[in-house]
Amino acid sequence: MTEERPMQIGELAERTGLSIRTLRHYDEIGLLRPSARSEGGFRLYTLDDESRLLLIRRMKPLGYSLEQMGELLAVVDGLEADPRDETLRARLADIRTEARERREELRRKAAAADEFVAQLEAR
Known part of the structure; x- marks a missing residue:
């Protein structure tokens, strides 16, 4: 090693x-x-x-703020110290759900941008 x-x-x-x-x-x-x-x-x-x-x-x-990033990192650090902490595990699950929602919103925006570009290219 x-x-x-x-x-x-x-x-x-x-x-x-x-x-x-x-x-x-x-x-x-x-x-x-x-x-x-x-x-x-x-x-x-x-x-x-x-x-x-x-x-x-x-x-x-x-679109996470620096404060939100810090919160996530605190959760991750806390779970590394105590993987059985149910409060932190629940918070991580909430963050995961929120991240999926944000990703879906970003996907919708990207699709709208693709449509816009396609319209411009058709002209």
Whole structure:
């Protein structure tokens, strides 16, 4: 097994398609804190941090606010600490239902946009 090499912020930004500015903002508001810092004070991220960031990125197109993203991450973190917490499990189920509804609304909007583009192309 190979030891995981921590990533600096630029590498994480490149791997996830998000800007360094966004990553710094997420750190400032507590949405995604780096796992460590180098001796020089540089943010260092792990693959787990990258996975968390990708979860955040996937919430963006569904219109979740930063506050809502933080709530979901708190639920996920809580369930990692105690997978049997029924309150958190119920909240996750609610979030799942809401995500499905948001996805369906996004699908409807995309279909309307496709119709619009088709009308423009027909002219």
